Amino acid sequence: MLKYPEGVLFMKDSIDDIKAILALRPKIAVLTGAGISAESGVPTFRGSDGYWKGKSAEDLASMQGFSQDPHGVWEWYNLRRQKLKDIKPNPGHDALVRLEELASSFTLVTQNVDRLHQQAGSGQVLELHGSIWPVRCMDCDYQEDRFQVDLPAEPRCPDCKGWLRPGVVWFGEALPFGIMEKADHAVRMADLFFIIGTSAVVWPAAGLAWTAREAGAKVVEINLEETPATEVAHISLLGKSGEILPQLL
Ligand code: OAD
Numbered sequence: 001m002l003k004y005p006e007g008v009l010f011m012k013d014s015i016d017d018i019k020a021i022l023a024l025r026p027k028i029a030v031l032t033g034a035g036i037s038a039e040s041g042v043p044t045f046r047g048s049d050g051y052w053k054g055k056s057a058e059d060l061a062s063m064q065g066f067s068q069d070p071h072g073v074w075e076w077y078n079l080r081r082q083k084l085k086d087i088k089p090n091p092g093h094d095a096l097v098r099l100e101e102l103a104s105s106f107t108l109v110t111q112n113v114d115r116l117h118q119q120a121g122s123g124q125v126l127e128l129h130g131s132i133w134p135v136r137c138m139d140c141d142y143q144e145d146r147f148q149v150d151l152p153a154e155p156r157c158p159d160c161k162g163w164l165r166p167g168v169v170w171f172g173e174a175l176p177f178g179i180m181e182k183a184d185h186a187v188r189m190a191d192l193f194f195i196i197g198t199s200a201v202v203w204p205a206a207g208l209a210w211t212a213r214e215a216g217a218k219v220v221e222i223n224l225e226e227t228p229a230t231e232v233a234h235i236s237l238l239g240k241s242g243e244i245l246p247q248l249l
Helices: 011-022 063-068 070-085 091-102 116-120 179-189 207-215 228-232 241-247
Strands: 027-032 105-110 125-127 130-137 143-145 164-168 192-196 218-223 235-238
Touching (some): 011 218, 011 235, 063 070, 125 179
Antiparallel strands (some): 130 164
């Protein structure tokens, strides 16, 4: 498997190819994952920093994990919320804002729950996995954005005293209603599809790369290493998204 930095191959030609397509004001769809926020200091899920107290993302971000250890799961989310509070978008997020201006239509689909795309200035963002900032009650309809980071270890609903949970989609749960259809539609219409900073192992998000390829888009992957989606990428750029994306503009 190729890995950055040894694997940076033919990057100059590839970037020129992409620039030539961008000059035609293409329709663009983008899928991002945790890697685009890594240079801002947000830990990825499956990197060496992805484990917490010996537990994986799957252990923590699931109803089963929460049922077994709600305090532990909230401790992990509170840690992530605290980290995010002081974190800023990086040149990769900024470049996507500018990319939007070059496109005749642009859809940004993210698996990230950090809202850094919105903070950078991206308009419509399809948050496939929700966001870490809303909390919602597990027993009633109560829901609100809570930006304070020092939530109690046992956050409870102000209305019914049920457990509050983060507004993210956990493993095994359905995605927000209708969101995958919107993402799928945008990808099918796209001339150019970017898949950036995702290990491409979590479905249905990862499947958008295969959809894009089947539907005829030029597929560009930006990642530190090859992933399962590399097989459908026309161009695979190995490196940091915060360094590669600004070079396209
Ligand atoms: P992962 O942690 O699985 O993958 C991050 C990817 O980013 C890896 O492929 C890295 O090689 C790459 N990467 C790291 N730093 C990078 C950089 N500076 N530039 C470019 N690429 C870089 O994260 P996701 O694929 O986003 O779901 O994970 C998908 C889902 O699994 C998450 O949304 C979350 C998680 O469990 C839920 O919580 C439901």
